[in-house]
Amino acid sequence: MFHILNFVWFVAFVFIIGVKGSASLAVSNSSEEYGYYNIYNKIDSMQKAFQTLETNVQRKNNMLRQILQPITKMDDNIEMSDQSSQVTKTVQPLQKNDTAVGFTTKLSGSYSSTSSNIRGRENSILYNGGNGYNGTVFTCPSSGLYLFHVSLLSSTTSGGIWIYKNTQQLTLAYSGGDPQNNGASVSAVVWLDVGDQVYLRPYRSLSLDGNSAFTGVKVN
Incomplete structure (x- = not known):
């Protein structure tokens, strides 16, 4: 058990x-x-x-x-x-010796012949870049498009100024009338080759005030 x-x-x-x-x-x-x-x-x-x-x-x-x-x-x-x-x-900006072709001169003198070239006033050429203007005639130094402008003041009755290119008449500044002082202006744009000449001649006998002016500039 x-x-x-x-x-x-x-x-x-x-x-x-x-x-x-x-x-x-x-x-x-x-x-x-x-x-x-x-x-x-x-x-x-x-x-x-x-x-x-x-x-x-x-x-x-x-x-x-x-x-x-x-x-x-x-x-x-x-x-x-x-x-x-x-x-x-x-x-670079243009320097003073970088001349642009162009000129501005004051005009003077009395002219009786229409074949006489109008002269610039002595010591009154304000600008002559490129030395193309000799005091009477502008001779083109660089081919291109040019703008010419002439303004006249005159006491001459029916006075005027022609702009010429070589032997070609371009435009006429005609004062007309017969007050004591008359004014007129004209412009011409023309293509010039080297050696072409631009100058001024009277429309008829003419006496110029010393503030008359002639300008030319190459624009292109």
Whole structure:
């Protein structure tokens, strides 16, 4: 009888130990699975956090690009302006010794013959670029298109001045009338080759006031 009771107690003890071991193993397995679960959750959370961070960075980059775009354009405009200024600085202005072909002189004298050339007043050549005007006749030093203008003041009745090219009459400044002082002016645009001559002759007998003037200039 005693041996039977001992056997029963042994079986019961083994059973209890087995149950506790199973329970302990179950708890251990559950804890291990729970640990793995936590790690996966953390990895998912980190991935979501990185995605959120990446999205925020992209959004901020877009905002920064929008902010910087006008500034970049301003810099480009400033750079272009600086380049334009540098280009402008390289354009050298005309110096005093860079003469443009042309002249202006005051006229004087009294003329009785229509074949007489009208002279410039002595020491009254205001400009003579290219040295084409000799005080009476302009001799073309450079081929091109020229503009000539004459203005007269005269007390002569029905006075006038012709502009000539070589032997050709171009235009006439005619004062007409018979007050004491008459005025008139005329212009002519003409193509000249090197050596062509332009000068003035009276329409008829003529006496000029010293403020009469003759101008010629190369325009092209």
